[in-house]
Amino acid sequence: MGKKSFLSISFLLFYFISSAQEITPRGYFLADSMKIGEESEYSLSIQYPKNSEVIFPDSSYNYAPFEFYSKRYFPTREDSTYSYDSVIYSLSSFEIDKVQYLQLPVFMLHGKDSIPVLPAKDSIFLVEMVTQVPDSLVFKENTAFHKVPLAFNYPYLGIGIGIFVVLMIIGYFSFGKTIKRKIRLYRLRKEYEKFSRSFEKGIGRVKKDHNTGLLEEVLIVWKKYMEKLEDKPFTKYTTREILNSGYDQTLKDVLRNIDRSIYGQFDDEQIHKNFETLEDFTLERYKLRIKEVTNG
Incomplete structure (x- = not known):
């Protein structure tokens, strides 16, 4: 023990003894x-x-x-x-x-x-509650089997079902629109993700091969998705009918370039860029649809 520690403890002891x-x-x-x-x-x-x-x-x-x-x-x-x-x-x-x-x-x-x-x-x-404990305990033995009938509480079942139905009705009227909107947004997102993967893969193939059959196949993928997104029969529309549905000039030029490559047998080395523009247009229409559902 150091000298300082010893002096400190001695002082404390003296202080408390003097104040005891x-x-x-x-x-x-x-x-x-x-x-x-x-x-x-x-x-x-x-x-x-x-x-x-x-x-x-x-x-x-x-x-x-x-x-x-x-x-x-x-x-x-x-x-x-x-x-x-x-x-x-x-x-x-x-x-x-x-x-x-x-x-x-x-x-x-x-x-x-x-x-x-x-x-x-x-x-x-x-205070002792048990003052004397016997040396041994005597138990009454009864090993006879007694069958107890099983009873189902139907009134409680009915009450439970009734409460569940009432809660479902209240939940539907209180949160029905919100739930439907969330489900719709979820489906829109999953459908776009599926389209985006398929379309990106198609554009990659178009960059390597300008085969007209491949171009038409990728265009059909786009039309099927737009048919779900816009609720219009894109797969039955011609390019003229699509343009007459009220879309801007960008879509008009892109679709005509793709048609020229498919039906006019025009070999365009940059045809994949038209599909990329088409993809950008689709993304904007998807975002607009998401906004409409969210605010609706």
Whole structure:
């Protein structure tokens, strides 16, 4: 132990010994007896100089042979010289000793150190509920099988079904539109993702091969998706009929370039760019449809 530590502990001991006559903790049970598992109250109070600090045990303290339940603090009272603090603890015990003892400390603080100050030890008596235990127990044996008929509670079933139906009706009228809108948005998203994967794959093939059959196949993929998205018979429409449905000039030029490559046997090295423009147009129509469903 270092010299400084020894001097610090010696000072603390001297300080608390010199103040011992001014510090008077008192701890006692509020009842004379208790039952096993029954809560009993223990009062702990202390009088100490006003310039001192004290700490009472908390829930982490070892209250053996008792177990901690709760505690109640009372406001500090002061006079010109002393402060008075008190706490009542609710404790219980599951030990079977006829007399059980407790001596809770109060901790006096000085800087970062503390010294426990103990009140007089107090005791409480255990009330025995069973005063005599027989040497052996006699059990009545009955091994005969008795069949118990199974009964189903139909009234409860009916009540449960009725409550379920009422909740479903309330939920439908309260959240029906929201649920339908979410389902519709989910389907739109899944359909577009499926189209996008297929169309991207088709554009990749078109970049490598300008075969007219392949161009027509990729165009049909686009028409089938637009038929679902716009609710119009795109697969039955000619290019002229599609353009007459009210779409902009960009779509007009793209479709005519694709038709020229398919039906006019015109070999366009950049034909894949027309499909990419078509893909951009489809994305915009998809976003517009999502906005309509969300706001609808």
